[in-house]
Amino acid sequence: MSTATMSRNVRRRWWWFLWGLLTVLALAIAGYFVPPYLVGGTTIPNLDRITPGYYTSLVIHGVPAGLALIVGPWQFVPRLRARFPRLHRVMGRVYLITVVIAALVAVYSAAVTKSGFPVQVAFFVLIVAWLYTAWQAYRTIRRREVQLHRIWMIRNYTLTFAAVTLRLYQLPLLALMNSVDWLPYKDVYTVSTWLALLGNVMVAEFFIIQRTLAPLSRRREKADVAATSVTV
Template identity: 35%
Template sequence: MTATAAPVRVRRKVGFWWFALSAAAIAVFAALPYLTSSLPSLAEADNGLAANYAHRPATVQFALYAHIVGAALALLLSPLQFAARLRERAPRLHRVVGRTVFGAIMVGGAAGLVLAPFSSAGIAGTLGFGALAVLWVGSAVTALRAIRGGDVEAHRQWMVRTFALTYAAVTLRLWLPVLIVAQVAAAGVDGQTAFDRAYLVVPFLAWVPNLLVAHWWLRRR
């Protein structure tokens, strides 16, 4: 191994484990409350998302659970698709995981599109989360079509974009506290007001920078 290759390899390992562990943590953290408690009980416990959907029709509530399960599964498994050793040593497992991730994105994305009009962020949430759902599904479908057509490089590039959109579940939860603390510190507003204002921005902030970084990284390669 050359002197320049060693730092690159270390950075790749650090990056992989950061994405894998942060994705796993959010997948479990975000989904577990909804899989262990009912919407009414979560709403009574002052869970803002649950409170927004506790009184919705059964079809919307079903879409909420489908989105939570699909998105959590996609987020949990997606980093495995970028493990080079797994692709090389267990290609069949790589394909099985890939199909599972694709199915989870189809479910989570379709359900997210159903939920977008009911977002507590209003029109910003409808447009931001709706666009995310459409691009998420479209990117995954494009990645699948590429590999079926034998274009491995295009498949990898579209999988990077797809993961950038999947990772929005993490960046949303990273941006929210940053925006809330910044508002409280700078403007002295109360926590709830700061949250409401921040939630008007994160429907786009959660995924647009991710796509820009993915695009920059792909061009840099």
């Protein structure tokens, strides 16, 4: 087996490992956090039930957002796209519709949340970026710009996945909060929110550059070299 083949196999295994981890986490977070909202939210601590419409907005936001979390990973599997293109298109429409609904409803939740101004800013930045990347993903596929569509979908799902990473960041911060007296939960939530937003964006851009743009650049360079050789 050649070195190039071994390298491709290693990259393929890593891709499937990361995809599997992402999918399991998405399913776990959606399955654990969405159902309590559907049965009255009695098991959710510190839930604001005083602000008019706040709980209702969380439910209307959480259901489509959870569905987007579940649907998203399957859109990135090349074999599924190739074998079931019609299913891919249908799931893509479902995904984009759920993202738009969840984002628009989140405008109200973000506006009235009592988590503080820094969290509100993070949520509004996330909402704008969520809607913008969804629009770009839709616009590029309508123009049959498939490669650009995939890039914008990576960016969009990364923002969807912030619901997962926000809770993952909370775990060590909550452990720290329970061991010290100077760290309130409001600060834990603020830090987790910003880390989820900024961290996910940086990971997405790194992945896009390394897995999408860099290979395209290398192929273009090889084609230019080959064309130059033929001309000479």
